[in-house]
Amino acid sequence: MGEERIGALLIASLPNVQYLTGFSGSxxxxxxxxxxxxxxxxxxxxxxxxxxxxESRVVIARxxxxxxxxxxxxxxxxxxxxxxxxTVAFAEYQRMKELLLKKKLVPTRGLVEALRVxxxxxxxxxxxxxxxxxxxxxxxxxTLLRPGMTELEVAAEIEYRMRRYGGExxxxxxxxxxxxxAALPHARATTRRLRPREFIxxxxxxxxxxxxxxxxxTVFLGKAPAKAARxxxxxxxxxxxxxxxxxxxxxxxxxxxxxxRVLRRYGYERYFTHSLGHGLGRxxxxxxxxxxxxxxxxxxxxxxxxxxxxYLEGFGGVRIEDVVVVRKGGAELLxxxxxxxxxx
Amino acid sequence: MGEERIGALLIASLPNVQYLTGFSGSxxxxxxxxxxxxxxxxxxxxxxxxxxxxESRVVIARxxxxxxxxxxxxxxxxxxxxxxxxTVAFAEYQRMKELLLKKKLVPTRGLVEALRVxxxxxxxxxxxxxxxxxxxxxxxxxTLLRPGMTELEVAAEIEYRMRRYGGExxxxxxxxxxxxxAALPHARATTRRLRPREFIxxxxxxxxxxxxxxxxxTVFLGKAPAKAARxxxxxxxxxxxxxxxxxxxxxxxxxxxxxxRVLRRYGYERYFTHSLGHGLGRxxxxxxxxxxxxxxxxxxxxxxxxxxxxYLEGFGGVRIEDVVVVRKGGAELLxxxxxxxxxx
Numbered sequence: 221m222g223e224e225r226i227g228a229l230l231i232a233s234l235p236n237v238q239y240l241t242g243f244s245g246s247x248x249x250x251x252x253x254x255x256x257x258x259x260x261x262x263x264x265x266x267x268x269x270x271x272x273x274x275e276s277r278v279v280i281a282r283x284x285x286x287x288x289x290x291x292x293x294x295x296x297x298x299x300x301x302x303x304x305x306x307t308v309a310f311a312e313y314q315r316m317k318e319l320l321l322k323k324k325l326v327p328t329r330g331l332v333e334a335l336r337v338x339x340x341x342x343x344x345x346x347x348x349x350x351x352x353x354x355x356x357x358x359x360x361x362x363t364l365l366r367p368g369m370t371e372l373e374v375a376a377e378i379e380y381r382m383r384r385y386g387g388e389x390x391x392x393x394x395x396x397x398x399x400x401x402a403a404l405p406h407a408r409a410t411t412r413r414l415r416p417r418e419f420i421x422x423x424x425x426x427x428x429x430x431x432x433x434x435x436x437x438t439v440f441l442g443k444a445p446a447k448a449a450r451x452x453x454x455x456x457x458x459x460x461x462x463x464x465x466x467x468x469x470x471x472x473x474x475x476x477x478x479x480x481r482v483l484r485r486y487g488y489e490r491y492f493t494h495s496l497g498h499g500l501g502r503x504x505x506x507x508x509x510x511x512x513x514x515x516x517x518x519x520x521x522x523x524x525x526x527x528x529x530x531y532l533e534g535f536g537g538v539r540i541e542d543v544v545v546v547r548k549g550g551a552e553l554l555x556x557x558x559x560x561x562x563x564x
Numbered sequence: 565m566g567e568e569r570i571g572a573l574l575i576a577s578l579p580n581v582q583y584l585t586g587f588s589g590s591x592x593x594x595x596x597x598x599x600x601x602x603x604x605x606x607x608x609x610x611x612x613x614x615x616x617x618x619e620s621r622v623v624i625a626r627x628x629x630x631x632x633x634x635x636x637x638x639x640x641x642x643x644x645x646x647x648x649x650x651t652v653a654f655a656e657y658q659r660m661k662e663l664l665l666k667k668k669l670v671p672t673r674g675l676v677e678a679l680r681v682x683x684x685x686x687x688x689x690x691x692x693x694x695x696x697x698x699x700x701x702x703x704x705x706x707t708l709l710r711p712g713m714t715e716l717e718v719a720a721e722i723e724y725r726m727r728r729y730g731g732e733x734x735x736x737x738x739x740x741x742x743x744x745x746a747a748l749p750h751a752r753a754t755t756r757r758l759r760p761r762e763f764i765x766x767x768x769x770x771x772x773x774x775x776x777x778x779x780x781x782t783v784f785l786g787k788a789p790a791k792a793a794r795x796x797x798x799x800x801x802x803x804x805x806x807x808x809x810x811x812x813x814x815x816x817x818x819x820x821x822x823x824x825r826v827l828r829r830y831g832y833e834r835y836f837t838h839s840l841g842h843g844l845g846r847x848x849x850x851x852x853x854x855x856x857x858x859x860x861x862x863x864x865x866x867x868x869x870x871x872x873x874x875y876l877e878g879f880g881g882v883r884i885e886d887v888v889v890v891r892k893g894g895a896e897l898l899x900x901x902x903x904x905x906x907x908x
Contacts (some may be wrong), residue, residue: 264750305655310647310671313654327654373728380724384717386755389737406608411730 221254226326227298228253230289230316233307235502236332241273244430249289250276253298260285260292286312290319302328330507337499337507338521343431344545347501347523348554350387350433351543354426355557357381358437365564367416367441371396374422375409382426391425391432391504402438402536405494405529416442419536425504432504434525435555436541439562451530452561454486455538458528459559462496466526466544466551472496472514479528488530491537497525500543522546523554565598570670571642572597574633574660577651579846580676585617588774593633594620597642604629604636630656634663646672674851681843681851682865687775688889691845691867692898694731694777695887698770699901701725702781709908711760711785715740718766719753726770735769735776735848746782746880749838749873760786763880769848776848778869779899780885783906795874796905798830799882802872803903806840810870810888810895816840816858823872832874835881841869844887866890867898 221229231237231250240250241259245268248261257276261269262285269278281288293301301320303313305327317325339347361377375394382390397407399418407421414420418441425434438455440448458479465478476496483489495511500523508516510524518524524546529539540559544551565573575581575594584594585603589612592605601620605613606629613622625632637645645664647657649671661669683691705721719738726734741751743762751765758764762785769778782799784792802823809822820840827833839855844867852860854868862868868890873883884903888895 303654305658306653308654309650310652310654310657311649311673313657314649314671327658329655372730376724376728379727380720383723384720386716388752389734393733408732 221252221302221331224302224326224328224331226300226302226328228293228296229302229328229331230293231304231332232286232312233304233332235506236304236307236336238430239336239502240332241276243269243272245269247285249285251289251293253296258289258292260289286316287319290316293323294320298323300324300326302326302331304331305329333507336501338519339501339523339545340521343501344521344523346429346431347433347543350426350428350431351435351554352556353382353385353387353428354424354433354435355555356385357426358422358424358435359557362439362562362564365414365420365439365441367414369414370411371398371401371409371414372411374414374420378422378424382424387426387428388430389427391427391434395421395423397421397537400534400536402538403531403533405531405537405539414441417445419448419538421537421539423539423541430502432500432502434500434504434541434543435557436527436529436539437557437562438538438540439564441564443563444561448536449561450486451488451532451538454483454488455528455530455540456559456561458482458492459526459540459542462526462528463542463544463551463553466518466524466546468520468546468548469517471517472508472510473512475518475526476511476514479526483528483530491530491532492528493531494529497527497541499524518546520546520548565596565646565675568646568670568672568675570644570646570672572637572640573646573672573675574637575648575676576630576656577648577676579850580648580651580680582774583680583846584676585620587613587616589613591629593629595633595637597640602633602636604633630660631663634660637667638664642667644668644670646670646675648675649673677851680845682863683845683867683889684865687845688865688867690773690775691777691887694770694772694775695779695898696900697726697729697731697772698768698777698779699899700729701770702766702768702779703901706783706906706908709758709764709783709785711758713758714755715742715745715753715758716755718758718764722766722768726768731770731772732774733771735771735778739765739767741765741881744878744880746882747875747877749875749881749883758785761789763792763882765881765883767883767885774846776844776846778844778848778885778887779901780871780873780883781901781906782882782884783908785908787907788905792880793905794830795832795876795882798827798832799872799874799884800903800905802826802836803870803884803886806870806872807886807888807895807897810862810868810890812864812890812892813861815861816852816854817856819862819870820855820858823870827872827874835874835876836872837875838873841871841885843868862890864890864892
């Protein structure tokens, strides 16, 4: 806030508000000054906000929380007020301008997001629990896979277990892509039936206690022939090489390069068509970016995915995705599921 | 667009884009002028956009779709360009302003949302399918309810069936609230176990082919004692009275009043603490608003929920929610599940 020369910051992005306050509901605004923080929500969250929000003053507003926050902001001595430019709608910005005629509204970008990159041990413990829940849901479902099941049924079995074991919701629509469809990096589950001698790619995540998991495993129904086994081995070695490169202070670019170098050796580099990974935390995609051209050093405690893939049109594809914590000594792997080729 | 005196409209709200183009992906911008419509998306959606988008020109942009749309907008003869003020982030608005220096950006509100209120028969057929899927998921789950199951397990069983039978995702986090928790209108499913002689309130919805369903049923585990049966009867009669009031040209206010009149007769009016309902379609909450002070006549083809509830602190609560289509002759009920008190 000093750098931006703002005396107060209005925070309306829900993951940012939840991160700063501990609030788990879905409507609220936080006003931060050097002296104090005030959280505004509405009467639906009266009891919940008082229970969850410990370090901010809590105001249960009779009007829209943003309007209540603006009215209090208008009474502040501070003149320059920060507002999150990427999450506040233009209409809302206009309304705030009218409510804060005597203030200067300063659009800010990524202030809280930057704080969220370095997870503390409490957050890492929550992410680990989410990651373990995802692994459990997948591993139990693997025992059910049979030729004739539809991709949708597989997705349903995975999501059922996430929810049954306490997850709030999938962190994205579970991907189940079998046979040639495994060559589509963003395939949705369909009514296509699993067939013997094909890859099944499953990409899944769950939100647990407000934190996201994300993982991908690709299994083979039956005994994998040489080409399938070779593609799998290339991707597995790419994950391992990337994870070995992860450590505090290394660049995301160098991690990305380590994976691509392996795929190049196998002749598959041009079939790896997306980024290597992304940060995850309260959102399933957040900072830091993990890919080409990312020269910023990885910070201690960042939690990131490593997910190389090889997609061969008409043949199928393989992706393996793990979650690791960036530590001084290297990557700490959170995903407990084996990366060996599973032939079911 | 004539009323707003804009020569072109940039549409970035995803439900609006999907409504106007038929596109089912998650990133795209539509530019509409009097002469033509152009849809911009990125290379991930190349094949899909060409398959799904029939009545607009399709541009696969190498850059962010919004930037590609802005560059084409800059070349238009039209001077006044509409932008959706409620969905475009302030940062994006600023960027567009820089890209469109010679244009006048006009914030618009609810232009496409207003078109979406009156559903055509194709849309109603899709909503009916989503509603029927929700009913099927609930009715099958009702046969599994036993004392000792947790609320989370019940939610998992419901969502499992939604997904297994082809739904894309729940339209919101399924609510399962048992015993005294049924008195909390927005309760999340918890690890609380179902107990005999209690209400179980279940509020659920599913997205199927891009359209949302929404329903609530409250059942009793065991034989309902007189007070519980009376609360249930009051809510059931309130739903019926409200549905009888629905017809093209009637006001939402009059529908709301019909429900509240019944609850007043039972002495429960002050325990009904939320709106009577809402429109639903591509979003689970959309226009029209159904509640007090809504004096606009209901339009033909609007699809709305009717969901009165009575919440008695410490005792529990009852809510019943159906989806109906506004027709000239009255409400057409889409929800097939019985409204009679189910004692399980």
